Amino acid sequence: MAAKAEDVLKDLRSGKYAPIYFLQGEEPFFIDQISDFIEKNALKEHEKGFNQIVMYGKDVAISDILNNARRFPMMADRQVVIVKEAQNIQNLGREEADQQLINYIKNPLPSTILVFAHKYKNIDGRKSLGKELDKNVVFVKSEKIKEHLLPGWIEEYIKGQGHEINNQTAVFLAESIGNNLEVIANEIGKMFLNFTEKTTITKDHIQKFIGINKEYNNFELTKAIGLKDVLKANKIVQYFAQNPKSHPLIPIVGLVYAYFSKLAVIHYNKNSGDNELAKLTGVHPYFLKEYKIAANNYRLGKVIDNIAYIKEADLRSKGVETSGGGMEDSEILRELVFKIMH
DSSP states (O other), X not given: OOBOHHHHHHHHHTTOOOSEEEEEESOHHHHHHHHHXXXXXXXXXXXXXXXEEEEEGGGOOHHHHHHHHTSOOSSSSOEEEEEETGGGOTTTTSHHHXXXXXXXXXXXXXXXXXXXXXXXXXOOTTSHHHXXXXXXXXXXXOOOOOGGGHHHHHHHHHHHTTOEEOHHHXXXXXXXXXXXXXXXXXXXXXXHTTOSSOOEEOHHHIIIIIOOOSSSSHHHHHHHXXXXXXXXXXXXXXXXHHOTTTSOHHHHHHHHHHHHHHHHHHHHTTTSOHHXXXXXXXXXXGGHHHHHHHHHHSOHHHHHHHHHHHHHHHHHHTTOOOTTOSOOHHHHXXXXXXXXXX
């Protein structure tokens, strides 16, 4: 049965190590968290030279990995073998190689910690290897966190670092950065360098230490568009134009597309309750009211037209010329916002 990444990390921090870890899934953050912890902490520094082996999937076959795993440690109680980018192992998925791995899983060397960091892909759970992994190793399925659950994850992550953040501020951070956990964790880490005592994180902290302006950011732009606040939207577009490096066009266009896609979902499910709409759209319940107002401001036909405008702007932002090609990024955004709101 798959283990939760948080539970695995808790065991590791308490010094509990298992013979085999298989970490797989679309979200690399948790895979890196676990494999990096083992790489840094399972052995003392003076033991690593002889007893820690880091391999890369594209360079090895299953037999190479298992030959190293079956070695005995030198002048230490254990050795560590880490296979990074394990999804690229040369013969993984072939019957003979999978059987070799299954045989080792059934009888692992107790003095070896073997770690597979298998990113962006999943082993087929219906096959023999998948079933064996699920039963007999520390098996972690690292899945992307859904957008409406991201603020809660941020709250727990910051709490785990010894600080606090309220839900509204966590939502602001999530909407501003997106659901790339590595980026979120890096930005939060930079912010924490400025605190020596337990701190409750505010929007002012985020603006000062991460650089997200609490009035002029991607989240406030989509909000202004949704509420049809033309003045506010134009002010934000002008601010972005003056700070292009901090506000690249492609992510903004992607966020606006996601916003109107959610409005389309609301229109197509207008008879659903708020809880169901929150699940269908991936919108945090705190902000669902805003999206419902936006859906009233933009009828379904206009939403569909706006999605077409957004796709056109996306092509332009990526250098694909359409009518009026060769525009600056700031001009593309300014024209897009005008077409959307008028």
